[in-house]
């Protein structure tokens with residue numbers, strides 16, 4: 001067993017990548033050098049938040065023992081919830097933290113596992129299945145969305161296949177809305193309308209049943225993650241084509257580097273966590 005490392009992770013602003021360093025024998029090293037030299041990746045077992053300086057928006061540090069014979073995963077802690085494009089918010093509040101002090105956010109963020117090179121090399125896969133194993137973090141995730149949407153007169157929760165089917169239905173039940181699945185092609189048995197869209201790693205088509213929603217209804221779109229925003233944009237287009245008003249899009253995770261938020265334009269997007277989509281070594285030059 002190696003002695004404990006001090007891990008420091010911070011993000012200067014919401015649109016910059018996380019930087020991760022570790023300290024050993026009083027010397028700071030970039031985490032990238034650890035990853036390169038030992039083929040280890042790190043899992044943050046827990047985190048405490050400490051404000052280091054005003055320009056470091058969301059620092060956290062944690063000390064944990066590393067065992068080089070074990071297979072650790074990177075789980076960069078996305079640290080705060082953000083919203084943008086909400087016409088009810090003043091302009092200067094775009095991308096501002098909301099509920100930044102909510103203690104549930106850190107637990108949700110640290111329950112999300114990140115698997116490098118899945119489903120193909122270079123992708124940092126944000127795995128929400130570990131969040132689902134953590135009953136408190138899963139419940140907190142649903143509660144945070146329900147608290148936000150319960151009084152917004154929403155009659156439709158549109159969940160995007162596949163992982164939007166996990167978070168959408170409990171939100172829909174709790175706020176008294178119907179759940180409408182937005183599915184991959186050739187899965188829905190009735191008449192459908194379709195939209196093609198591009199992904200971080202491919203292309204796809206989304207379909208919705210004709211008649212599932214009526215013109216004039218107010219919808220919330222739910223998914224686990226926004227990357228390029230292509231999926232959410234397709235869902236918005238599908239709903240708006242039939243006259244539905246999309247009140248907001250809600251995701252557990254946002255990958256800010258991929259600028260999906262910009263692709264949604266004025267459409268409000270609410271997320272609980274920020275994740276890193278690229279490998280650390282793409283960003284950090286080892287300092288030693």
Ligand SMILES: O=P(O)(O)OC[C@H]1O[C@H](OP(=O)(O)OP(=O)(O)O)[C@H](O)[C@@H]1O
Pocket residue numbers: 160161162163164198199200204223224225226227228229230231232260
């Ligand atoms: O913002 P974007 O670049 O459009 O990417 C986000 C989408 O990608 C993932 O789904 P995926 O298409 O991998 O399908 P799955 O949930 O069925 O695995 C994720 O669950 C989102 O739906």
Ligand SMILES: Nc1ncnc2[nH]cnc12
Pocket residue numbers: 123124125126127200201225227255277
């Ligand atoms: N990096 C990522 N992790 C999980 N789901 C994704 N969908 C698109 N990019 C993804």
